[in-house]
Amino acid sequence: MLLKNGYFSDCNIQDIPVHKILIEKRIGKTFDLIKKYLESNCKLNEIQDLLKWIYCDEMINFKRTNEILNHFGIQxxxxxxxxxxxxxxxLFDEQTSDFKLFVKNEEEDDEEEEEEELYIHKFVLAARSGLFLNIFQNLEENFQKVKDYSGKSLETIELIISFLYTDELPITADTDQEFIKEEFEDIVEYYQLNPKIPMMDIFEKYSKK
Structure with a gap:
């Protein structure tokens, strides 16, 4: 399965592809430990209900899902x-990142352009951006970096990636909001962002602060 690097099995009846990085972050334990417990103590539908919480913050079977989470120390x-x-x-966490995005860092006083490494997670960007999904689908399996060709500034790229992770824009009083807004009008299309409208709504919300 694309971009999914772990499997839960229910008594060898069905394999469920999952993202190890997200599973470990949400549960706070190693993937192997989580996998061993779930496969030994949970039915298929219980694992699926737990994954619904992991990926969507939704609890279908509130009691049973909480019992499983309590086992891992989550109250x-x-x-x-x-x-x-x-x-x-x-976000931009080097330790858990499984991919690098190289972005031009252009300084006004610098004649030479430098490239900044942004540490990203494929499963996040593939879920939110049609462009990144297409890139990851066509890369060789062990390829772990790609260059950004949008022509946008490092500041803009960092803002857009922050939004893809958090649905928030880290805009401050020092941010050139008009410039960023113009940049976003192009980058929404370039990155084939999903969804588009909520992103612009988020911008309007944060630009007023």
Whole structure:
């Protein structure tokens, strides 16, 4: 399965492809430990319900999912362990990253252009961007870096990737909001962002702060 690098098995009846990085971040244990417990103690539908919480913050079987999470030391998960918070911690995290994006870093006083490495996670960008999904589908399996050809500034690329992880834009008083907004109008199309409209709504929300 594309971009999915782990499997849960339910008594060898069915394999469920998952993303190890996200599973480990959400549960806070190693993938092998999580896998061993689930395959030994949980039915297929219980594993699927747990994955619904891991990927979507939704609990279908509230009691059973909480029992599983309690086993791993997670209490009151719906309030203390939110998906958005876990994704924020993954943002530009070198330790858990499985891919690098090289972006031109152009300084006004520098004659030479330098490239900045941004540490990213394929499963996040592939889920939110049609362009990255296409890139990852066509890369060789062990290829772990790609260059950005959007022509946009490092600041803009960092903002857009932050949004893809968090649905928020880290805009401050020092951000040139008009410039960034113009950049976004192009980059939404270039990166084939999904979804488009909520992203612009988020921009309007944060640009007023």
């Amino acid at each position: 009151n998960a719906q309030k203390t362990k939110l998906l958005t918070n876990d994704l924020k911690q993954l």
